[in-house]
Amino acid sequence: MMDLNDLYREVIVDHNRSPRNFRRIDGATHTADGYNPLCGDRLTLSMKLEDGVIRDVAFEGSGCAISTASASLMTESLKGRTVAEAETLFDKFHRLLTAGGDENDPALGKLAVLAGVRQYPARIKCAILCWHAARAALHGDKSATTE
Amino acid sequence: MTRAVSIDVTRPAAPALPVEKLRADFPILDARVHGRPLVYLDNAATTQKPRIVIDTVRRYYEEINANIHRGIHALSELATQEYEQAREKVRRFLNARSTREIIFTRGTTESINLVASSFGGSRLKHGDEILISGMEHHSNIVPWQLIAEQTGAVLKVVPIDDRGELIMEEFHRLLSSRTTIVAVAHVSNALGTVNPVEEIIRAAHAAGAVVLLDGAQAAAHMPVDVQALNCDFYAFSGHKLYAPTGIGVLYGREALLEAMPPYQGGGDMIKAVSFEKTIYNDLPYKFEAGTPNIAGTIGLGAAIDYVQAVGLPAMGAHELELLAHATARALAVPGLRIIGTARNKASVLSFVLDGIHPHDIGTILDHEGVAIRTGHHCAMPVMTRYGLPATARASFAFYNTRAEVDALIAAIETVREVFRQ
Ligand SMILES: Cc1ncc(COP(=O)(O)O)c(C=O)c1O
Numbered sequence: 380m381m382d383l384n385d386l387y388r389e390v391i392v393d394h395n396r397s398p399r400n401f402r403r404i405d406g407a408t409h410t411a412d413g414y415n416p417l418c419g420d421r422l423t424l425s426m427k428l429e430d431g432v433i434r435d436v437a438f439e440g441s442g443c444a445i446s447t448a449s450a451s452l453m454t455e456s457l458k459g460r461t462v463a464e465a466e467t468l469f470d471k472f473h474r475l476l477t478a479g480g481d482e483n484d485p486a487l488g489k490l491a492v493l494a495g496v497r498q499y500p501a502r503i504k505c506a507i508l509c510w511h512a513a514r515a516a517l518h519g520d521k522s523a524t525t526e
Numbered sequence: 527m528t529r530a531v532s533i534d535v536t537r538p539a540a541p542a543l544p545v546e547k548l549r550a551d552f553p554i555l556d557a558r559v560h561g562r563p564l565v566y567l568d569n570a571a572t573t574q575k576p577r578i579v580i581d582t583v584r585r586y587y588e589e590i591n592a593n594i595h596r597g598i599h600a601l602s603e604l605a606t607q608e609y610e611q612a613r614e615k616v617r618r619f620l621n622a623r624s625t626r627e628i629i630f631t632r633g634t635t636e637s638i639n640l641v642a643s644s645f646g647g648s649r650l651k652h653g654d655e656i657l658i659s660g661m662e663h664h665s666n667i668v669p670w671q672l673i674a675e676q677t678g679a680v681l682k683v684v685p686i687d688d689r690g691e692l693i694m695e696e697f698h699r700l701l702s703s704r705t706t707i708v709a710v711a712h713v714s715n716a717l718g719t720v721n722p723v724e725e726i727i728r729a730a731h732a733a734g735a736v737v738l739l740d741g742a743q744a745a746a747h748m749p750v751d752v753q754a755l756n757c758d759f760y761a762f763s764g765h766k767l768y769a770p771t772g773i774g775v776l777y778g779r780e781a782l783l784e785a786m787p788p789y790q791g792g793g794d795m796i797k798a799v800s801f802e803k804t805i806y807n808d809l810p811y812k813f814e815a816g817t818p819n820i821a822g823t824i825g826l827g828a829a830i831d832y833v834q835a836v837g838l839p840a841m842g843a844h845e846l847e848l849l850a851h852a853t854a855r856a857l858a859v860p861g862l863r864i865i866g867t868a869r870n871k872a873s874v875l876s877f878v879l880d881g882i883h884p885h886d887i888g889t890i891l892d893h894e895g896v897a898i899r900t901g902h903h904c905a906m907p908v909m910t911r912y913g914l915p916a917t918a919r920a921s922f923a924f925y926n927t928r929a930e931v932d933a934l935i936a937a938i939e940t941v942r943e944v945f946r947q
Binding site for chain 2: 383386387392395396417418420441442443445447499501502505
């Protein structure tokens with residue numbers, strides 16, 4: 380039987396209550412909006428890149444605990460990464476939720492707390508929305524949706 | 527014929543509903559989800575089906591499946607007979623004058639599209655007005671936007687107040703000789719508001735407008751008499767009335783339907799076709815192109831028999847009791863706010879919890895076996911009106927119990943524990 384605590388882990392509840400990097404970056408070099416039409420979750424992601432390295436990343440918006448915590452955790456794990464590293468992390472995270480990726484992979488770090496989401500198919504889009512927005516921002520697109 | 531329900535229909539009016547006994551008519555109510563007994567409180571989305579409806583559909587396929595109105599063989603005649611009997615059952619259910627006024631559709635959505643396209647398309651001229659309300663389901667907004675765009679008509683919207691009631695002064699102000707059609711929900715799916723449709727119809731007729739009522743959320747909860755209401759069109763869906771999906775009804779006043787062009791072309795809706803000229807069939811067939819949902823229609827007939835045997839007034843009274851109990855208990859939950867507090871409500875409890883998104887509520891309730899809907903309920907303008915992205919909505923049917931309402935409240939307490947609020 381599924382355990383609620385697998386989904387709403389302590390870390391997720393905490394990041395939902397006090398999201399990290401919840402702001403807009405002045406002088407951002409890259410921004411994109413993310414929208415999940417099914418839930419109405421909306422977020423705006425902004426980044427500051429220097430020499431291919433993500434120096435700062437932040438988000439604003441409103442959504443469920445899973446989407447807010449996921450965005451908060453994402454900003455923490457992307458800071459200081461190169462664009463190429465960010466892409467690799469996106470793929471690993473995507474596989475964690477959709478294709479049985481390994482939650483013990485050390486590269487995932489804290490992101491592994493979202494592994495429980497894969498048992499809730501209706502919620503996977505919530506967790507992945509911020510990553511789509513991050514990728515859209517890096518690719519120079521203005522917006523991303525989960526559709 | 528097997529008896530439709532397990533209660534004595536000769537008993538005196540309005541004693542308490544024998545809910546436990548009636549629940550046994552619904553096989554799915556014994557289901558377990560995530561290891562817990564199912565508490566099904568998503569009846570505004572779709573209702574569960576009694577065994578008599580399931581059996582009627584199965585018997586149709588096992589014993590009489592054939593196409594209708596076109597065969598001379600025994601099965602085709604039998605299928606046609608049962609299909610047309612269902613139409614008579616719907617006529618009686620709505621107290622329409624004639625079966626020519628009962629058109630089978632796929633559901634409320636198709637019924638409204640039919641009226642918008644056929645009536646609206648042939649009657650609306652540039653500058654004419656369509657009056658809807660701020661609490662409509664998308665299916666009573668978008669068809670009107672489409673036809674307004676095609677005809678140059680203008681869509682006007684009656685606003686709602688903080689309780690979720692129509693602001694009737696605004697309705698009367700917006701209604702004018704330019705208003706061609708007024709289209710409003712009989713009962714709101716997002717808020718539960720029961721609208722003052724008698725007043726709306728009287729005023730609209732006085733202004734020379736016709737009235738369509740979206741009865742999707744009303745038909746299963748209160749008796750509907752289209753002659754007493756004096757509405758021009760009434761739409762509802764079978765699946766919200768204990769019948770299968772994919773079958774719905776449009777009631778239309780005969781004189782209006784007569785004057786309207788067909789909605790779709792094809793088989794069944796014609797008398798004679800040549801490449802020079804096609805003669806359309808009589809009502810109601812003019813609006814029923816192609817092979818219809820025969821099994822669903824006969825299933826709807828069985829559902830109506832069931833509902834009438836149980837008794838809509840008693841069902842509605844029980845649902846209002848549940849709503850009152852749920853409202854009282856919900857108000858005692860810290861941080862809970864009810865969205866939709868109209869003085870006249872039916873069977874819907876929409877709510878939000880401080881600092882907790884409705885989707886998290888939905889997931890945790892589901893985990894506890896409690897099925898509700900979360901989201902915008904296909905009524906995004908209502909969410910915008912309240913400045914919310916979504917709400918959680920519990921909606922009751924006559925087979926729900928006080929114990930299930932208590933399970934809902936207990937599950938909401940679990941949500942608060944998970945979020946430590
Ligand atoms: C008020 C209202 N109108 C229209 C509809 C559309 O009904 P259907 O999807 O069965 O066509 C619904 C169903 O959700 C409803 O609640």
